[in-house]
Amino acid sequence: MKALVYHGPGSRAWEDVPDPVIQEPTDAIVRIDSSTICGTDLHILKGDVPEVKPGTILGHEAVGTVVEVGAAVTTLVPGDRVLVSCITSCGRCRFCKEGHYGLCTGGGGWIFGHLIDGLQAELARVPFADTSVYKVPDELTDEHVLFLADILPTAYEVGVLNGRVEPGDTVVVVGAGPIGLATIMTAKLHTPGCIVAIDPAAARLEKALELGADITIDNSREDAVARVMELTDGLGADVAVEAVGVPETFELCAELIRPGGRVANVGVHGHPATLHLEKLWIRDVLITTGLVDTNTTPKLLKLIEGGRLDPRVFATHHFALADAEQAYDVFAAAAETHALKVVLTAVPVGRTLTVAEPEVAVAR
Numbered sequence: 001m002k003a004l005v006y007h008g009p010g011s012r013a014w015e016d017v018p019d020p021v022i023q024e025p026t027d028a029i030v031r032i033d034s035s036t037i038c039g040t041d042l043h044i045l046k047g048d049v050p051e052v053k054p055g056t057i058l059g060h061e062a063v064g065t066v067v068e069v070g071a072a073v074t075t076l077v078p079g080d081r082v083l084v085s086c087i088t089s090c091g092r093c094r095f096c097k098e099g100h101y102g103l104c105t106g107g108g109g110w111i112f113g114h115l116i117d118g119l120q121a122e123l124a125r126v127p128f129a130d131t132s133v134y135k136v137p138d139e140l141t142d143e144h145v146l147f148l149a150d151i152l153p154t155a156y157e158v159g160v161l162n163g164r165v166e167p168g169d170t171v172v173v174v175g176a177g178p179i180g181l182a183t184i185m186t187a188k189l190h191t192p193g194c195i196v197a198i199d200p201a202a203a204r205l206e207k208a209l210e211l212g213a214d215i216t217i218d219n220s221r222e223d224a225v226a227r228v229m230e231l232t233d234g235l236g237a238d239v240a241v242e243a244v245g246v247p248e249t250f251e252l253c254a255e256l257i258r259p260g261g262r263v264a265n266v267g268v269h270g271h272p273a274t275l276h277l278e279k280l281w282i283r284d285v286l287i288t289t290g291l292v293d294t295n296t297t298p299k300l301l302k303l304i305e306g307g308r309l310d311p312r313v314f315a316t317h318h319f320a321l322a323d324a325e326q327a328y329d330v331f332a333a334a335a336e337t338h339a340l341k342v343v344l345t346a347v348p349v350g351r352t353l354t355v356a357e358p359e360v361a362v363a364r
């Protein structure tokens with residue numbers, strides 16, 4: 001088969017690799033029908049995630065079709081369409097039993113495109129298949145559910161739920177990339193009073209308004225703290241969600257919240273940030289961090305099925321899976337291309353690409 005293989009910092013290639021095989025009776029082999037690229041994949045390519053060894057297939061988000069199951073798999077059969085999520089659950093360890101699949105100590109957690117071969121490939125081996133994949137309802141397209149593999153549950157669990165967003169709250173989202181925008185989309189499920197998006201990129205702020213932000217602040221031109229204080233009668237926001245991953249935005253979030261407010265950190269940080277306890281100790285604040293567990297995936301899937309959420313707006317660019325290298329270039333140049341999520345679609349042999357079929361990959 002072909003797959004996108006990481007060859008060390010700055011280097012990757014779409015190339016021939018051996019087909020995956022069942023290694024454990026709990027495995028399934030899934031044919032990848034649609035996949036996408038995450039900002040984390042770009043971090044890996046920069047060499048920021050040294051656990052990823054050269055030779056690893058990248059990718060941790062996909063929708064596919066089961067083609068083979070191991071002897072112990074009881075709930076899946078070849079032909080089932082499934083969402084393969086960024087988080088795998090062994091189903092047996094303490095954390096999986098508590099629903100904290102992200103913390104799995106039984107061989108799951110974030111493993112695809114990290115500790116084992118990933119999903120930007122024609123086929124993938126999926127460990128703990130029974131407890132890790134989600135069957136896709138027939139009436140939903142791949143693109144309806146693809147972003148449930150990462151950004152939606154991440155934004156909802158680590159941003160909205162950790163931030164305890166309540167009806168009427170003023171919610172500030174710092175960083176309007178795919179994660180920040182998905183936070184805006186899923187925060188609306190809790191009917192906040194006002195959503196404020198902060199980002200220096202005009203195109204991202206525009207998208208934030210489209211997805212339901214009420215107010216946008218370009219913090220390269222405006223003092224975000226002063227503006228949020230003005231909007232909240234000098235108190236500060238109820239919730240600030242950090243969706244960038246640099247020290248200054250974490251520190252900004254801590255300045256933006258009211259006494260008794262909440263900072264929900266979603267960003268992946270590579271450097272220490274300063275926690276101003278000398279100011280915060282008296283303000284009764286709550287600060288949370290987290291890796292996504294994906295335990296809200298079934299709930300989000302139901303909301304998509306019921307037409308209450310439509311994440312297809314995140315798909316800005318479409319490519320054939322075989323053009324993954326080109327897709328990485330477009331995704332990495334988001335400032336110029338305005339890419340949010342790129343959809344990589346596998347084209348069954350013999351099928352031609354046409355613009356008339358939106359579900360079929362067309363490089364635009």
Ligand SMILES: NC(=O)c1ccc[n+]([C@@H]2O[C@H](COP(=O)([O-])OP(=O)(O)OC[C@H]3O[C@@H](n4cnc5c(N)ncnc54)[C@H](O)[C@@H]3O)[C@@H](O)[C@H]2O)c1
Pocket residue numbers: 038039040150154158174175176177178179180198199200201204219243244245248249265266267268269290291292
């Ligand atoms: N906790 C988790 O489980 C988890 C899962 C997935 C991603 N993440 C992390 O979430 C973060 C956001 O992901 P993404 O894919 O949306 O990233 P992204 O890089 O696409 O978007 C980040 C946004 O932040 C904006 N930004 C940059 N500097 C800023 C500043 N000083 N003030 C305000 N905005 C600023 C950028 O313009 C951009 O729009 C990343 O750190 C990512 O690694 C966390």
Ligand SMILES: [Zn+2]
Pocket residue numbers: 038039040041060086150
């Ligand atoms: Zn990701």
Ligand SMILES: [Zn+2]
Pocket residue numbers: 089090091092093094095096097101103104105106107108
């Ligand atoms: Zn586990």
